[in-house]
Amino acid sequence: MTQEYRIPLEGPFTADQLEDGDRYELSNGHPIYCAPAGERHSRHNLHGGSLLDSDPDVEWAGVDAGFSPKPHTLRAPDVAVAPPPNAGEGWIPGVPPLAVEYADRGQSEIDLKIKIKELLAAGTRYIWVVRLVGPQRVEVHTKDKPMRILSATDTLEAPGILRNPVSVQALFDRREAHRATLRNLLQREGYEDLEAVLQEGWEKGREEGREEGREMGRKVGLREGERKGAMRGKEEGRKEKTIEMARAALAKGMDINLVAEISGLSEVEVRDL
Incomplete structure (x- = not known):
């Protein structure tokens, strides 16, 4: 039987009570502490964020950017791809169309499930959970569809958000991430690839x-x-x-x-x- 993860009843806090740099997210008014990333987690955040940001169709991407779809909710995906927000206006309204979470040791699965549920309910189209522990794999979450698991030999797609597919391997391997980033940057300059x-x-x-x-x-x-x-x-x-x-x-x-x-x-x- 599948366990149901319920969003807690509304708590006392709102997003405007938190400031940039506070190490908390909000789930329906309840604070969730976000610990600093370890070496592996931070390294993958950097490579994944750079790769997605370089896609020719992406106008804005951020790491740990705070999104607030409603006053009592504040979520900060490890990597987010979204339309360019208004500069200097605090937390970003709404949610990103594409969110990436790197799940390493110490990850609270309950908190992760609730975060996924909140983001999808607020309008996020794709959530990629990159599992850094165990076999290399990515969980793909979309609204009203079963979760899919892709292995290291598979390819991720986000139609309408990313122009190019992303190999699962590129979210784990630095060299593959650099190769895909180079391809994207060349396409931004009008070249199909390095061969061109x-x-x-x-x-x-x-x-x-x-x-x-x-x-x-x-x-x-x-x-x-x-x-x-x-x-x-x-x-x-x-x-x-x-x-x-x-x-x-x-x-x-x-x-x-x-x-x-x-x-x-x-x-x-x-x-x-």
Whole structure:
């Protein structure tokens, strides 16, 4: 028989009596102490929060952010994904569409069950409970549906909240979380994945190489043209000087054949002078 976890009758406290930094949540007016996270819990909070925050469709995500769907309730999921709240207005009204809880040693299962029930009742669409003790697994809670358990080889989805699926492994393994975060960040910049970036870099490098080759060809061609032009100019200059000397010799009455022999010009060229 399934045990029913009942939300306690309304207590005396309201969310506006708590301040940022107080280590309490409120369940229907009753304070619930929230102990500081240990090394493993805090590490997974960081990686999971960064991963979800990087999703291309996520505009806001927070760690331990306080949500108050009604005056006597204040809940702070380990990681929350929600529309951007108004800045500087205290506790965030309502609840996040996606909430993630990391359950480590010392987790009160009764408090966790009540928290899940309150969040779903207030409008949270998906709650992922990441079990840090025992086999790697994630419990998926949705309203009016049986809880599902996904193993390390499975994939989580949150349609309408996240664009990309999240592998269960990425919520446990730092390297997998970084790989998925990189993919998300690249998609935010318009690239599908790292392969697309490398492909663009290769194509850009190839085009730049071609342009450099064309520019080098132009420079080499220019230098070669200048060299040939200079040689041609020198040759024409020498011939012009030879012609002037031949004309001077003819003007002094030297024989045409002798002028042709001395100048290197043909007899026809000498006659045309």
